[in-house]
Amino acid sequence: MPNAPRVVIVGGGFGGLSAARALGGEPVDVTLVDRRNHHVFQPLLYQVATATLSPGDIASPIRWILRRYRNVRVLMADVAKVDVAGRTLDLADGGSLPYDYAIVAPGASHAYFGHDEWAPMAPGLKSLDDALEIRRRMLTAFERAEREEDHDARDRLLTFVIVGGGPTGVELAGTLAEMARRTIREEFRNIVTSRTRIVLVDAGPTVLAAFPEPLRDVARTSLQRVGVEVVERTQVTAIDAGGVRLGDHYLPAATIVWAAGVAASPLVATMGMPLDRAGRVIVEPDLSIPGHPEVFVVGDAAAYLHQGDRPLPGVAQVAMQGASHAAAMILRRIAGQPTAPFRYRNYGSMAIVGRGSAVADFGWLRLTGFAAWVGWLFLHIAQLIGFRNRASVFVQWAAAYMTRQRSVRLITGSGTRR
Amino acid sequence: MPNAPRVVIVGGGFGGLSAARALGGEPVDVTLVDRRNHHVFQPLLYQVATATLSPGDIASPIRWILRRYRNVRVLMADVAKVDVAGRTLDLADGGSLPYDYAIVAPGASHAYFGHDEWAPMAPGLKSLDDALEIRRRMLTAFERAEREEDHDARDRLLTFVIVGGGPTGVELAGTLAEMARRTIREEFRNIVTSRTRIVLVDAGPTVLAAFPEPLRDVARTSLQRVGVEVVERTQVTAIDAGGVRLGDHYLPAATIVWAAGVAASPLVATMGMPLDRAGRVIVEPDLSIPGHPEVFVVGDAAAYLHQGDRPLPGVAQVAMQGASHAAAMILRRIAGQPTAPFRYRNYGSMAIVGRGSAVADFGWLRLTGFAAWVGWLFLHIAQLIGFRNRASVFVQWAAAYMTRQRSVRLITGSGTRR
Numbered sequence: 001m002p003n004a005p006r007v008v009i010v011g012g013g014f015g016g017l018s019a020a021r022a023l024g025g026e027p028v029d030v031t032l033v034d035r036r037n038h039h040v041f042q043p044l045l046y047q048v049a050t051a052t053l054s055p056g057d058i059a060s061p062i063r064w065i066l067r068r069y070r071n072v073r074v075l076m077a078d079v080a081k082v083d084v085a086g087r088t089l090d091l092a093d094g095g096s097l098p099y100d101y102a103i104v105a106p107g108a109s110h111a112y113f114g115h116d117e118w119a120p121m122a123p124g125l126k127s128l129d130d131a132l133e134i135r136r137r138m139l140t141a142f143e144r145a146e147r148e149e150d151h152d153a154r155d156r157l158l159t160f161v162i163v164g165g166g167p168t169g170v171e172l173a174g175t176l177a178e179m180a181r182r183t184i185r186e187e188f189r190n191i192v193t194s195r196t197r198i199v200l201v202d203a204g205p206t207v208l209a210a211f212p213e214p215l216r217d218v219a220r221t222s223l224q225r226v227g228v229e230v231v232e233r234t235q236v237t238a239i240d241a242g243g244v245r246l247g248d249h250y251l252p253a254a255t256i257v258w259a260a261g262v263a264a265s266p267l268v269a270t271m272g273m274p275l276d277r278a279g280r281v282i283v284e285p286d287l288s289i290p291g292h293p294e295v296f297v298v299g300d301a302a303a304y305l306h307q308g309d310r311p312l313p314g315v316a317q318v319a320m321q322g323a324s325h326a327a328a329m330i331l332r333r334i335a336g337q338p339t340a341p342f343r344y345r346n347y348g349s350m351a352i353v354g355r356g357s358a359v360a361d362f363g364w365l366r367l368t369g370f371a372a373w374v375g376w377l378f379l380h381i382a383q384l385i386g387f388r389n390r391a392s393v394f395v396q397w398a399a400a401y402m403t404r405q406r407s408v409r410l411i412t413g414s415g416t417r418r
Numbered sequence: 419m420p421n422a423p424r425v426v427i428v429g430g431g432f433g434g435l436s437a438a439r440a441l442g443g444e445p446v447d448v449t450l451v452d453r454r455n456h457h458v459f460q461p462l463l464y465q466v467a468t469a470t471l472s473p474g475d476i477a478s479p480i481r482w483i484l485r486r487y488r489n490v491r492v493l494m495a496d497v498a499k500v501d502v503a504g505r506t507l508d509l510a511d512g513g514s515l516p517y518d519y520a521i522v523a524p525g526a527s528h529a530y531f532g533h534d535e536w537a538p539m540a541p542g543l544k545s546l547d548d549a550l551e552i553r554r555r556m557l558t559a560f561e562r563a564e565r566e567e568d569h570d571a572r573d574r575l576l577t578f579v580i581v582g583g584g585p586t587g588v589e590l591a592g593t594l595a596e597m598a599r600r601t602i603r604e605e606f607r608n609i610v611t612s613r614t615r616i617v618l619v620d621a622g623p624t625v626l627a628a629f630p631e632p633l634r635d636v637a638r639t640s641l642q643r644v645g646v647e648v649v650e651r652t653q654v655t656a657i658d659a660g661g662v663r664l665g666d667h668y669l670p671a672a673t674i675v676w677a678a679g680v681a682a683s684p685l686v687a688t689m690g691m692p693l694d695r696a697g698r699v700i701v702e703p704d705l706s707i708p709g710h711p712e713v714f715v716v717g718d719a720a721a722y723l724h725q726g727d728r729p730l731p732g733v734a735q736v737a738m739q740g741a742s743h744a745a746a747m748i749l750r751r752i753a754g755q756p757t758a759p760f761r762y763r764n765y766g767s768m769a770i771v772g773r774g775s776a777v778a779d780f781g782w783l784r785l786t787g788f789a790a791w792v793g794w795l796f797l798h799i800a801q802l803i804g805f806r807n808r809a810s811v812f813v814q815w816a817a818a819y820m821t822r823q824r825s826v827r828l829i830t831g832s833g834t835r836r
Contacts, residue, residue, distance in 0.1 A: 037561055037829045054472035056826035063605035064827070073607045076561040076829075095565070128830050143455055143494040147513070187481035189491045408474035409482070411455045411494075412546050413831065 004029040004071070005334055008089055008099040010079050010267070012039050012062040015105030015299035015319035022327035024069030028334070031097060033089065035078040037061055040128055043316065043380055046168055048131035049257075050175040051139065051409040055128045079106070081270040084292055101294045101330045104268065104281075105323060108300035108314060111263035111278070118239040122256040125168060132413060134257055138176065139411050141254045142184065145191045156252040159197040161244050163236050164260030165207030167351035170219060172257060173200040174354035177226040184409070198228045199253075201246055203235045203260070208351060208359070210313065215359040218368040222353040236260075262314060264301040271295075276303040276311070285341035287326050293339070296329065298322035304342065312344055321345065350376045422447040422489070423752055426507055426517040428497050428685070430457050430480040433523030433717035433737035440745035442487030446752070449515060451507065453496040455479055458546055461734065461798055464586055466549035467675075468593040469557065469827040473546045497524070499688040502710055519712045519748045522686065522699075523741060526718035526732060529681035529696070536657040540674040543586055550831060552675055556594065557829050559672045560602065563609045574670040576614045579662050581654050582678030583620030583627070585769035588637060590675060591618040592772035595644040602827070616646045617671070619664055621653045621678070626769060626777070628731065633777040636786040640771040654678070680732060682719040689713075694721040694729070703759035705744050711757070714747065716740035722760065730762055739763065768794045 005028050009016045012034035023030050038059040047053040063074045078092035082104055089097040110124030123133050138160065145157035160176060162169045180196035187193075200207065200223065207223075207230060208216045220230055231246060238245035243252040264279040273281045273289050280303035281289060287296045287304070299319030303311045312318045321344055329339040348362035350372065358372035367375060423446050427434045430452035441448050456477040465471040481492045496510035500522055507515040528542030541551050556578065563575035580591045598614035605611075618625065618641065625641075625648060626634045638648050649664060656663035661670040682697040691699045691707050698721035699707060705714045705722070717737030721729045730736045739762055747757040766780035768790065776790035785793060 037557060037827070054474040054826075055828055055830060056472040059828050061605070061827045063602070067605045074605075075565055076558075077565065128828065132830065139455060140494075147493055147495065184481070187479070187485045187492075408472075409455070409479045410473055410477050410546065412473060412550065 005100040005330075006031070006098065007101045007103065007330060008033065008097055009103045009105065010034075010082065010089065011105040011107055011299070012036070012074075013042070013105060013107050013299065013319065014316040015107075015323040016103070017062070017065060018320040018323035019103045019105065019298070019327045020066050020069065020072050022324045023330070024066070024072055026071070026331060028071065028101075028330070030069070030072040031075060031099075032062065032066065032072060033075045033077050033079055033091075033097065034062055035076065036127070037063070037076050038128070039065060041380075042126075045125055045128075045131050046171045046175060048128065048408075049125055049134040049138070049172060050179060051135050052175065054408050055132065059128055079267060082267065082295070084271050084273075084289070084295055087294070101333075102296065103323060103326045103330070104271070104295065104297045104301065105299045105319065106265035106267045106301050107319075108262040108264050108278075109266075110258055111261040112258065113261055115239070118258070121239045121241060122163060122244075122258040124258040125172070126262075135409075136411050136413055137255050139409055142180075142188070142191070142193065143411070144254075146188050147190075152252070154191065155197075156243065157254045158191065158193075158195065159199070159243070159251065159253040160255045160257075161199045161201060161251065161253045162257045162259055163201050163244075164258065165200055165202030165204070165230070165232070166210070166259060167208065167349075169200055169202070169257075169259035170207055170223065171352050172259060173198050173228045174223055174226060174352065174357075177223075177228050178355050181227055194227075196227075199231060199246075199251065200228050201231045201234055201236060201244075203233070205233055207232065210349065211351070211359060211361055212366065215361055215366060215368060219351065219353050219359050222357045226354050262300065268297060268301045271297075278303070280311070286329055286339040287322055287342050288329070288339070293333065294330075296326035298326050304344075306341065307344055313349075315349065317347060318344055350379070352376055423518040423748075424449070424516065425519045425521065425748060426451065426515055427521045427523065428452075428500065428507065429523040429525055429717070430454070430492075431460070431523060431525045431717065431737065432734040433525075433741040434521070435480070435483060436738040436741035437521045437523065437716070437745045438484050438487065438490050440742045441748070442484070442490055444489070444749055446489065446519075446748070448487070448490040449493060449517075450480065450484065450490060451493045451495050451497055451509075451515065452480055453494065454545070455481070455494050456546070457483060459798075460544075463543055463546075463549050464589045464593060466546065466826075467543055467552040467556075467590060468597060469553050470593065472826050473550065477546055497685060500685065500713070502689050502691075502707070502713055505712070519751075520714065521741060521744045521748070522689070522713065522715045522719065523717045523737065524683035524685045524719050525737075526680040526682050526696075527684075528676055529679040530676065531679055533657070536676070539657045539659060540581060540662075540676040542676040543590070544680075553827075554829050554831055555673050557827055560598075560606070560609070560611065561829070562672075564606050565608075570670070572609065573615075574661065575672045576609065576611075577617070577661075577669065577671040578614065578673045578675075579617045579619060579669065579671045580675045580677055581619050581662070582676065583618055583622070583625030583648070583650070584677060585626065585767075587618055587620070587675075587677035588625055588641065589770050590677060591616050591646045592641055592644060592770065592775075595641075595646050596773050599645055612645075614645075615671075617649055617664075617669065618646050619649045619652055619654060619662075621651070623651055625650065628767065629769070629777060629779055630784065633779055633784060633786060637769065637771050637777050640775045644772050680718065686715060686719045689715075696721070698729070704747055704757040705740055705760050706747070706757070711751065712748075714744035716744050722762075724759065725762055731767075733767065735765060736762055768797070770794050 009032040041058040044058040080092040081090040148154040181194045281297040285306045300314040325342045350360040352358045358376045360367040360372040427450040459476040462476040498510040499508040566572040599612045699715040703724045718732040743760045768778040770776040776794045778785040778790040
C-alpha cells in the first residue's frame with residue numbers, strides 16, 4: 001500500500017509483537033525494528049541460564065512469527081534515536097525510517113544503580129546472550145572446582161550469589177540449587193556438589209515483595225528446603241573479581257548474577273520526554289506521549305500512573321495489553337475518531353520456586369506448591385510461540401522431570417565477550 | 419583404586435568416549451581430559467550451522483555420558499603437551515597428569531593449506547562454536563540483504579560459497595539451498611531469497627570423491643536440482659573480506675565456509691613422533707607409537723598404514739573401533755599378554771544431499787534418494803547419545819520435515835569472537 005499511513009514499531013518483545021499482530025491486515029504500512037532477529041520468551045530465560053532448556057526452545061525468529069502479515073515488514077537494526085519532532089527513527093548504522101505513527105516498546109535492561117562497573121562481574125538476565133553467559137559461568141565454576149586443590153579456592157568456586165529476590169532471582173536460585181544437589185551430583189569425583197552454597201540476597205524486607213505474605217512465606221520455605229540461603233534486608237555494597245560484600249560481610253564467590261534492578265531502555269531518553277526514576281516515559285492515559293498523539297510508548301519503557309497507586313508492573317501482560325491498545329488507538333486516529341484511556345486487566349502473577357513447586361496469585365485465588373507449578377507450566381507452554389517450541393519444551397520438561405538430567409549443560413562461547 | 423594403573427585419555431570425541439567406556443569397570447584408574455565439557459555428535463554439526471537443530475540436540479556433557487563408571491574421572495582442561503618420555507600430560511594452565519598408559523584421541527581441526535589468514539573470512543565446522551558462528555553469519559547475511567538498497571551489494575550478501583565437496587560441504591550446501599528456497603521465502607519483503615546463489619567449490623575432479631561414481635552423480639544432480647552451483651576442478655586461490663577468487667575469477671560473496679581440509683590436532687606434534695603430511699602420527703599395527711608401547715593414538719590424529727592401500731578415513735567408526743582396540747590392548751598388557759594388530763571393519767559411508775535425499779555406500783549395497791535418507795536419519799538418531807537428544811531430535815526433524823520451518827534461526831553472539 002504505497003499511500004497507507006506508515007507505522008513503525010520499535011522492539012520485538014511481547015509489546016512489539018502484539019502491536020504488529022493487531023495491525024496485521026489493517027490498512028497501514030507497518031515496519032517492526034529490533035536489533036535482534038528473534039523474540040525471546042523472557043519468563044523462561046532462567047531455564048536457559050540453568051541449562052534446562054535450549055535457546056531455540058524459548059525463542060523464535062520475529063520474521064517467522066509475523067510472516068503471514070503481508071503489510072508488516074521486519075528489519076534487524078539498532079535504533080539510535082526516536083526523533084519525535086522529525087517523525088523519524090534514526091538507525092545506528094546511519095539509515096533512517098520516517099513514520100506517521102510510532103509504537104515504542106524497547107523494553108528494559110539491567111540497572112546497577114550507579115555501579116555499572118559491577119556489570120562484568122555480575123551479569124544480568126535479559127537476553128539469550130545473557131542467559132548463555134550465565135550458563136557458561138555456572139558450569140565452568142563446577143569444572144574448575146573439580147580441578148582445584150586449595151580448600152578456600154574451591155569453596156569460592158562453589159559459592160553462587162544471586163542479587164535480587166524478585167521472580168527471576170527466586171527462579172534462578174531454586175533451579176540452580178536443584179541442579180547442584182540432584183542433577184549433577186554423581187558426575188564429579190573430587191567435589192561434593194550438594195555442598196554448593198547458593199545465596200539469594202535482597203535489599204528489601206522480603207523476597208517476592210510483590211506477592212501476598214502467605215505466598216512469600218511459602219516461597220522462602222521452599223527455597224530453604226532445597227538449600228538456598230535467603231538473605232533479606234541486606235544490601236550489596238561492593239562486587240569485585242573475588243566476591244561480593246553483603247553489608248559489612250565479604251563473601252568470596254566465583255559466580256554472581258544480577259537480578260536486582262531494571263531500568264527502561266536508554267532509547268526512550270532520546271525522545272526528550274519527562275521520565276520517571278527508572279528512566280521510563282511518563283505516558284498519557286491513552287499511552288501516547290505529551291504533545292505527540294502519534295507516538296505511543298508501551299511495556300517496560302512506559303510509566304503509566306493513571307491506574308492504581310503505583311506504576312503498572314514490568315510484566316508481559318502489561319506490555320501486550322498496552323500494545324494492543326496503542327494499535328487500536330492508531331486505527332481510531334486514522335479513522336478520525338477520538339482515543340480512549342488504557343485500562344489494564346490483571347490476570348494474576350506467578351513465580352516458580354523449584355522442581356514441582358510454585359506460587360501463584362490470581363487475586364481471587366492463591367495457589368502454592370505443585371498445583372501452582374502445574375498451572376505455571378501449562379500457562380507458559382501454552383503461550384510459547386510456534387509449534388516446535390511448544391512440543392519440544394514439553395518433551396524436554398517431561399524428560400527433565402522424570403530423569404532430572406540437564407542435557408543442555410554445554411559450555412560454549414569464549415567467555416571474552418564481556 | 420589407589421594402586422591401579424593410571425590411564426589417561428585425551429579427547430572426548432567418538433574415540434575418547436569409546437575408550438572410556440571400554441575401560442569403565444576395569445581395574446584401572448581412568449582420567450579423560452577434554453578442553454570442552456561436552457561431546458559433539460559431529461555428523462550433525464551442519465544441522466546446527468544451518469539452523470535446523472539446537473546445540474543441545476547434538477551435544478551432551480561428557481561427565482553425564484560417563485557418570486556411571488566410578489573408575490572414570492573427567493577433567494575439563496587444555497592439554498598442551500604429551501610428554502612421552504616423562505609419561506605425563508602437561509596442561510595449558512600449568513598442571514600435569516602422570517600416566518602409566520595413554521590413549522591420545524584429540525581429533526582434527528581445519529587446515530587452510532598454508533593460508534591461515536583465510537580463517538577469519540572462511541570459518542570451518544568442527545565445534546559447536548564454529549556451527550553457531552556459521553549460523554550467525556548466514557542469517558545475518560539475509561538480514562543485511564533485506565536492508566541493502568545497492569544492487570551489487572545485495573547480490574554479494576546473497577552469495578554463499580562453500581569450499582570443499584566432501585560430505586560436510588555437500589550437506590551444508592544442500593540444506594542452505596533448501597532454507598533459502600523454501601523455509602524463509604515468505605518472510606522477507608525486499609529480497610527474493612530463492613535467488614540466493616549457493617556455490618559449492620571443489621579443487622578435485624568431483625564432489626564426494628570417496629564415494630562410488632554412480633552415487634557421486636546422484637549427489638551432484640540432487641544438489642543442482644535444489645539450486646546449488648557445483649564447481650569442480652577449481653581451486654580457491656584467494657579469500658578476502660569481499661569475496662573469493664576461484665581460479666582466475668573473482669566472486670563477491672559475503673559468506674564463505676571452509677569445508678575443504680583437515681589436519682590432525684597440533685597436540686600430536688608435541689609427542690616427537692613421525693607424522694604424515696596431514697600431521698597425523700604414523701602408528702604401529704596395534705595403534706601404539708614407535709618405542710612407546712604404553713601410548714596409543716586413535717581416530718583422526720592417527721595415520722594407520724597397515725590395512726588397505728591408503729590411510730583409514732577420518733570417520734567416527736574408525737575412531738570408535740580404534741579406541742576400543744587400544745583399550746583392550748592396555749588391559750592385555752596389564753595382564754602380561756602380547757598385543758594384536760588392529761583390524762578396521764567398514765560398515766559403510768553416507769552423505770545427506772537435501773531434504774529427503776541422501777547417498778549411502780555399504781559396499782554390498784548402494785542406496786540413493788529417499789531410502790538412503792531414511793537410513794541415514796535412523797542410523798544417526800540411533801547413535802545419538804542420551805534419551806533427551808534422541809526424542810528431541812526426532813520431534814524436531816519430524817516438525818521440520820512437515821512444516822519446513824527453521825525455529826532455531828537465532829542470531830546470538832557478538833560476532834567479535836574471531
